[in-house]
Amino acid sequence: MSVFEGLLRALVPRSCPGCDAQLGREAGLCAGCRARLVPRVEAYSPLWARPEGHLVTLGPYRGVTRRAVRALKFGGARDLAGALGGALAAGVPAEWDVRAVVPVPLHPSRERERGFNQAALLAGVVASALAVPSVPALRRTRATEQQALKRAGERGANLAGAFAADARRLPSGPVLLIDDVMTTGSTLLACRDALHAAGVREVRFAVVAR
Numbered sequence: 001m002s003v004f005e006g007l008l009r010a011l012v013p014r015s016c017p018g019c020d021a022q023l024g025r026e027a028g029l030c031a032g033c034r035a036r037l038v039p040r041v042e043a044y045s046p047l048w049a050r051p052e053g054h055l056v057t058l059g060p061y062r063g064v065t066r067r068a069v070r071a072l073k074f075g076g077a078r079d080l081a082g083a084l085g086g087a088l089a090a091g092v093p094a095e096w097d098v099r100a101v102v103p104v105p106l107h108p109s110r111e112r113e114r115g116f117n118q119a120a121l122l123a124g125v126v127a128s129a130l131a132v133p134s135v136p137a138l139r140r141t142r143a144t145e146q147q148a149l150k151r152a153g154e155r156g157a158n159l160a161g162a163f164a165a166d167a168r169r170l171p172s173g174p175v176l177l178i179d180d181v182m183t184t185g186s187t188l189l190a191c192r193d194a195l196h197a198a199g200v201r202e203v204r205f206a207v208v209a210r
């Protein structure tokens with residue numbers, strides 16, 4: 001934190017992005033909201049046929065998780081990546097034996113607009129908590145249409161082949177793929193396929209909310 005930021009933080013009352021409670025000088029979420037970020041491991045749906053189809057998540061996209069993700073993405077509250085990523089990392093089972101954390105890439109135009117990729121911020125936090133590298137090895141091979149505009153059935157086809165992974169940057173051991181929010185899971189599946197194609201045998205998942 002710069003001197004200016006520190007001064008600003010001391011002078012301007014800040015509120016918790018999770019619940020609007022007034023904060024002191026702490027960054028990010030209040031202690032009450034942080035206590036509500038409880039990681040769990042879930043098997044999502046029949047889509048995840050293999051046993052590796054498990055993900056760690058902080059739960060449904062509502063309440064504190066929803067507000068915190070929105071503040072991170074749209075409000076530029078980057079310090080929230082620390083609380084969210086820290087909670088996710090605490091839920092990653094040791095037996096997953098994760099060797100690298102890979103963020104889902106943002107559309108390059110969206111990243112320019114926003115100035116950062118929230119998944120990459122989360123990946124950095126989770127990777128350092130797990131003491132493994134964060135490896136931005138995925139890229140979008142073409143501009144996909146905005147997912148929100150597509151009906152669920154069209155999403156899979158829209159995304160097939162939309163990602164490529166750089167095999168030289170990836171370990172052959174298990175990789176943790178991370179994104180902020182999962183809706184149908186088609187983005188994660190398309191990324192998983194790209195990682196498999198690059199020689200990664202096992203892919204696990206982490207999303208803040210679904």
Ligand SMILES: [Zn+2]
Nearest residue numbers: 016019030033
């Ligand atoms: Zn709060």
